Amino acid sequence: xxxxxxxxxxxxxxxxxxxxxxxxxxxxxxxxxxxxxxxxxxxxxxxxxxxxxxxxxxxxxxxxxxxxxxxxxxxxxxxxxxxxxxxxxxxxxxxxxxxxxxxxxxxxxxxxxxxxxxxxxxxxxxxxxxxxxxxxxxxxxxxxxxxxxxxxxxxxxxxxxxxxxxxxxxxxxxxxxxxxxxxxxxxxxxxxxxxxxxxxxxxxxxxxxxxxxxxxxxxxxxxxxxxxxxxxxxxxxxxxxxxxxxxxxxxxxxxxxxxxxxxxxxxxxxxxxxxxxxxxxxxxxxxxxxxxxxxxxxxxxxxxxxxxxxxxxxxxxxxxxxxxxxxxxxxxxxxxxxx
Ligand code: PHE
Numbered sequence: 304x305x306x307x308x309x310x311x312x313x314x315x316x317x318x319x320x321x322x323x324x325x326x327x328x329x330x331x332x333x334x335x336x337x338x339x340x341x342x343x344x345x346x347x348x349x350x351x352x353x354x355x356x357x358x359x360x361x362x363x364x365x366x367x368x369x370x371x372x373x374x375x376x377x378x379x380x381x382x383x384x385x386x387x388x389x390x391x392x393x394x395x396x397x398x399x400x401x402x403x404x405x406x407x408x409x410x411x412x413x414x415x416x417x418x419x420x421x422x423x424x425x426x427x428x429x430x431x432x433x434x435x436x437x438x439x440x441x442x443x444x445x446x447x448x449x450x451x452x453x454x455x456x457x458x459x460x461x462x463x464x465x466x467x468x469x470x471x472x473x474x475x476x477x478x479x480x481x482x483x484x485x486x487x488x489x490x491x492x493x494x495x496x497x498x499x500x501x502x503x504x505x506x507x508x509x510x511x512x513x514x515x516x517x518x519x520x521x522x523x524x525x526x527x528x529x530x531x532x533x534x535x536x537x538x539x540x541x542x543x544x545x546x547x548x549x550x551x552x553x554x555x556x557x558x559x560x561x562x563x564x565x566x567x568x569x570x571x572x573x574x575x576x577x578x579x580x581x582x583x584x585x586x587x588x589x590x591x592x593x594x595x596x597x598x599x600x601x602x603x604x605x606x607x608x609x610x611x612x613x614x615x616x617x618x619x620x621x622x623x624x625x626x627x628x629x630x631x632x633x634x635x636x637x638x639x640x641x642x
Contacts, residue, residue: 310340314370318377324385327377334370341367408641412516412629415543415617416499419518422542426535428520429496433482435503436463438471441481445596446560459505461513475503478610479519480560483589486521487597492604493524494597499613510626516613521589523599523606529563529588532607536586540569544620548573552580561587561608581619584611 314334321327334341344363348356409417420430442460444450463473482498490496499518507513522531537551550572553565564587568580586609591601614626621640623629628636 310334310366311369311373313340315373318373321377321381324378324381327374327381331374335367335374341370408638410629410637411617411621411623411640412613414640415613415620416516416518418543418620419497419499419539419611419613419616422539423497423520426538427495428522429486431482431486431496431498432500433479433485433498435476435501436473437476437481438467438469439474440471441484442474442476442478445484445593446480447590447592447596448559461503461505477504478502479517480608480610482519483521483560483593483608484596487523487599492599493522493527494606495522495524496520512614512626512630514630515626517610518613520609520611521606522608523589523594523597523604525603525605527606529607532586532588532609536567536584536609540583543616544571546571546574548577553586556585556587558585558587560590560593561585562590563587567609567611576619576622581615583615583619584609586610 314330317330317333318327321330331339333339336342341363344366345360348360348363351359424430460477461475463475465473467473479498479500479502482496482500486496486498487494497518497520500516501514502517503514504511505513520535522535533551533553540549540551541547548571550570552568552570554568556564556566558564564585566582567584567586569583570580571577586607589606589608594601594604594606597604614629617629618624618626
């Protein structure tokens, strides 16, 4: 067929002239499309006798493959050109300012926790940590809450559907006081420790959350009295709130594990929150039954314990009057404590 040999040359030329992918697809149509030259040649085969059909057919198919190969080659060239263009155009301006990095902060309750730790460490207290899933002997019984005693219902808790290795029922600890027992049984007097941590109760309103934080304090030796409790705790509050303008009172109360027991109230005597008594902590002289459960002789060893709410301390320090935002994770609230 006339002209079929330079068909490949024509294709090469037309493809080379195409400056972009769209132009190349147009050029392709002139050869391989429904109206294209190669397609027309293939159609012409129908009129030939079988012998010529075979030889012509083979020749045209070889031609077609050549044109297809040229097309592929030009496609690759154009893609490379396009890429070179983009690389040249999209330069990186290293002088532009960065996107900036969000910086995390420390939760206000944990900030209170850290302050408490620093203050008590500075006066020689050890800091201890213990399990949040506690056995009910350590959480209640060892602390002089006899089984079935109504005082247990002062602290309604979450029971865990498991027993520990000794077969004791497990609960989410209702206070940090079991740490008194754990720590005292593992150390020898003088015992001087705080134990901050998470605690749990079946409670949920503006001032109670089912999970909250306490810090336990325990000082046991041969000569530690209620007067020491008053002195240590008052000094702690002055350090924590960074002011001497506060009064402290010990109001008679009841806890099974202390005798006598007291609620500690404080009142700012200046500033915007002055003049209101605020309950801040439970406390008392450790009950002789509890000292015995420490493995110590209550005739020899005496001392005090307290258990304070860390949320309460954080709320007073930062002037927050609702407990709930502490646990909602709203950054507009939380970021105010990290400037
Ligand atoms: N554990 C008590 C509570 O959670 C507080 C407390 C601790 C009271 C130590 C006295 C001594 O209510």
